[in-house]
Amino acid sequence: MIAFRHLSLTLGDFALRDVSITINRGDYYFIIGPSGAGKTVILEAIAGLHFPEKGEVLINGLNTTMVPPEKRRISLVYQDYSLFPHMVVEKNIGFGMKMQKRPRDEIDRRVDELLMQFGISHLRNRYPGTLSGGEQQRVAIARALASDPDILLLDEPFAALDPIAREQIIADLLRIHREGHLTIVQVTHAREEILRMATRCAVIIDGVRMQEGSVDSVFEAPESTAVARFIGMENILSGVVGAVTSSLASIDIAGVSVIAVSNVSPGRSVEIAFRAADVTLHVSDDQTSSAQNRFNATITAVIPLGGPLTQVHLNAGFPIIALVTSRSAEDLDLSPGMDVVAAIKASAIRVIENKLNT
């Protein structure tokens, strides 16, 4: 288990402020946030490459705040792979064991094993400069695993890979995580990776930990608008809570009443967030939808996303963004100026109590 307790750290223009996170043994833990949010610095701090100004780092319950990186059994793989350019692949992979002064034959055996495991035996005598991005990535991960770490840190491992190489690496990492019972901490700004791979995650924005928990809890129940925006809730609106009856709150948004599942207290200023994908559009109000929220709206823009989906911008007294399949946009002949009914289930709307506005 790795735990950060109220960690603060300043590096040039960048600062981590009072960050607390807990990573359990065997987690595939994601640290997520926009680019430039300091995710790499957190990995480096876990690895022991930066000493915090305040707070402490606990590994397996022991205070390791001042333990140097070489004594932590934590391997780090950077986004640029950082292979040693003056060593061939097998020397790169064997480097950690050599530093740990393991016997020569043990090193050779382990390197052979990893070369096989990652399907890169044919590259063993090549220099990193002659390898493709995907190959370098494999060597970098093999090198990180060779010294048998307790924790593997990955900095945006898929950012520079083509789709095929990416799929292979994802499969490899999931296998390593499953079979090796390894704790993996990965940073990313890509949402798909998190939903696919993570067991738990933390959202870091501007050096502050906004939210931590299971992937479901973060993606279904963002606690702040910043997190809601980051996890892809396109619709974020401000309003005031009216009546609340049996866990259904009526929230006044620009004079329109929106029903959401929540036990928030009446009279409070809140923000609501929902995904564009949770908005369904109907050409006429035929009452077949069971959604509690049905708004008469006018289409203001229809934006094809270049794939199977089309984004529709609406005005219902307040702006709504909806996502429909390009096929149904065509079937319904959606176009700006058209009047439609936008339906949203009360359970799809997340109410965020804005602590600053209380």
Add this chain to the structure above:
Amino acid sequence: MAQIPVLRDRCLISFSLLGGLILSLTVLALLNMTIRELSDIPHLLQVAADSKVIDSIILTMAAGANAIVILVVLGIPLAYVLARTDFRGKRFVETIVDIPLMLPHTVAGILVYILFMKRGLIGGPLYDIGFSFEDAYPGIVVAMLFVSSPYFINSAREGFEKVPVHLENVARTLGATRFSAFLHVVLPLSARYIYNGAIFSWGRAIGEFAAIIMIAYYPMVISTLLYYRFTTGGLKESSTIAFIMIVACFAVFLVLRYLSRFIGRHDDRV
């Protein structure tokens, strides 16, 4: 490297012509002397066989090499600290490193002399235990060390700065101490800069005159010998010594330049 068709590129042609001017000045000076010297081969051979001249050239190169060895041992750690850390007063330290570069050589000579003379701050106590810098080999080495140090330290530092700090970080997470990471990753990757820095500073050390004669007129380094013969024996004798020194330096530096092709070569596309 791809061959550029120079003759079709006007910019390259004009640059080559301008660059040729400075080269031709050196070539002219060298040719002029070579022709003069080769016109009297018996005299050339006689001077070349003069044990004083040979000893002096060997002394100069050896003292220079000696200074560089000390410089490598002391300069590499300093260069690494300057490359990898940021601290209050760093600009001040950097300026101190560069001072020998800016000072007139006689000023450098005075500085070294006052510190290492028999009554000097360092020279005094060492003289008491029988170690003299004045008119002695250590005096030559210490003067050379002083004037050539910036070339080496700055070059090594540049080399260290070119090594991505990520490589060092990775090495450490893999179990290398900072020193091991330095030894196995940083040093090999900056070997070329260190080597070139050592050659430059060696060249600078060999060429020193003013700072050396102030503390050690004897034993005579080649510059001192040349100046002595120039003032006592005239142009003919001194120019022949100069010619021999030029040939020796040219040969040595040609070999060193050639060897540098094999040092610290790696594919830096990564």
